[in-house]
Amino acid sequence: MDSFRIDIVNAEGPLFSEDAALVIAPLRDGDAGFLPGHSPLLAILRAGALRVQDADGGEQAFYVSGGFVEVQPRHVMVLADVGERAADIDEALAARAVEDAARRAEEQAGKTDYAHAEAELAQAIARLSVVRRYRSRTPYSAPEHTR
Template sequence: MAMTTRVDIVSMEKPIFTGKATFVTIPTEAGEMGVTARHTQTLSVLRPGEVRVHQDDGSIVRYFVGFGVVEVQPHVVSIIADWALTEEDAKNLDPNELEARMGEEEDYVQEYEQRGQLDFTSAEMIMVEAEERLKWIKSMRSAGGRH
């Protein structure tokens, strides 16, 4: 039996996943980070992207997280995101509706930037999250949820 580490993924709204994993892939500002049991302690900033939890039975469960933080301890990985999507969420979301919403978000960003009420970093974060979320949902729907 492979060594495992406990993984906790939570969003601002609810717990998303708690379980054991042999390997976890996490999107961070410094790039994609792979974590196994007994990993060095790390604290990092999440960027929007896919978290892949490799389970002991060989299956991989995928989640999409927004901005947040990840804390890695030798036997625990804690991912705390502003929001997160499960594979089931991806199946239930309409990519066309998300694209339309992205257009609205672009208008929102432009309106606030013109009034000087939104800095470039905040605007960029809104759009990066929206674009990455849409790409992930499309990939989940086209691949039937599995890679």
């Protein structure tokens, strides 16, 4: 299987840099998959799971809070506002962050900071979803209905 380079960078610096056979990114308008040779694209990321599959079928998942993805035929660059490996996320802390963000959103209802509190809640929920769905997942296996 052909491959291309993917680099994931967050505000703290480089997070991941390897060859990949497939990248699935959470774009603003829905998830999109990128294969080697994809035509150039610049897109906005939303909070969610960024998945990277290698040529052997192994998959790694990352949480990204937003940012941009630049796709070139032989390279994908992810510039994430916040990015972390799903395997490194503490599920209990992520669940607590959802509870805290929900409480803040409830407290801000009808106030000027409500939209900000709602955005924090959406990001916390996306992060918890990533860790619950992808943390223990090892090699990628296609869902039964796609085989």
